[in-house]
Amino acid sequence: QQQVKQSPQSLIVQKGGISIINCAYENTAFDYFPWYQQFPGKGPALLIAIRPDVSEKKEGRFTISFNKSAKQFSLHIMDSQPGDSATYFCAASMAGGTSYGKLTFGQGTILTVHP
Amino acid sequence: DVKVTQSSRYLVKRTGEKVFLECVQDMDHENMFWYRQDPGLGLRLIYFSYDVKMKEKGDIPEGYSVSREKKERFSLILESASTNQTSMYLCASSSPTGTGGWGYTFGSGTRLTVV
Numbered sequence: 001q002q003q004v005k006q007s008p009q010s011l012i013v014q015k016g017g018i019s020i021i022n023c024a025y026e027n028t029a030f031d032y033f034p035w036y037q038q039f040p041g042k043g044p045a046l047l048i049a050i051r052p053d054v055s056e057k058k059e060g061r062f063t064i065s066f067n068k069s070a071k072q073f074s075l076h077i078m079d080s081q082p083g084d085s086a087t088y089f090c091a092a093s094m095a096g097g098t099s100y101g102k103l104t105f106g107q108g109t110i111l112t113v114h115p
Numbered sequence: 116d117v118k119v120t121q122s123s124r125y126l127v128k129r130t131g132e133k134v135f136l137e138c139v140q141d142m143d144h145e146n147m148f149w150y151r152q153d154p155g156l157g158l159r160l161i162y163f164s165y166d167v168k169m170k171e172k173g174d175i176p177e178g179y180s181v182s183r184e185k186k187e188r189f190s191l192i193l194e195s196a197s198t199n200q201t202s203m204y205l206c207a208s209s210s211p212t213g214t215g216g217w218g219y220t221f222g223s224g225t226r227l228t229v230v
Contacts, residue, residue: 036219044219049214
């Protein structure tokens with residue numbers, strides 16, 4: 001059972017364009033939504049994260065948009081650069097209790113930014 | 116620089132062999148995780164540990180076991196390797212982010228091929 005569904009599986013964008021990756025979740029107990037970035041040969045690294053008490057969070061060229069009622073969140077990469085080419089994973093977890101911060105990941109999106 | 120180190124980048128094992136994947140973190144984190152990464156499936160949680168000698172099953176524990184005898188070391192064991200366990204294995208440890216969630220630090224992964 002995939003509790004976090006991510007799309008698209010792959011994405012090609014021209015330099016300077018906007019990259020958009022979408023995720024949908026099922027478990028309403030999730031209350032922490034990070035995005036991870038993975039370069040070839042490396043493990044994923046935390047990129048940006050959001051809690052459901054805000055609808056948007058921006059860090060530089062990266063923005064998370066969050067729609068609690070639709071149980072969806074998305075990553076927007078503005079002014080995409082070739083160096084942004086990587087695999088992106090959305091994830092979700094429950095912050096407290098006995099969850100120990102276990103992350104449930106989406107399927108991943110391979111982003112290619114052409115120069 | 117904080118680190119999660121996985122002992123092998125590449126491993127080739129034969130069907131039926133017992134396989135040990137080792138992971139060491141130097142951040143004094145309580146929580147450690149083992150995920151496997153497969154194209155189109157994202158990262159799936161195999162096992163995690165929230166304290167020394169404590170462990171819990173993740174979403175796909177069948178065919179795997181784990182050991183955590185010391186806080187910094189978390190081992191994944193394939194009791195009898197099978198070809199469907201050919202995958203990329205990622206170890207992670209986690210700490211609170213200060214924004215209500217947990218940030219993961221991943222190792223670079225072990226690509227295991229079972230022949």
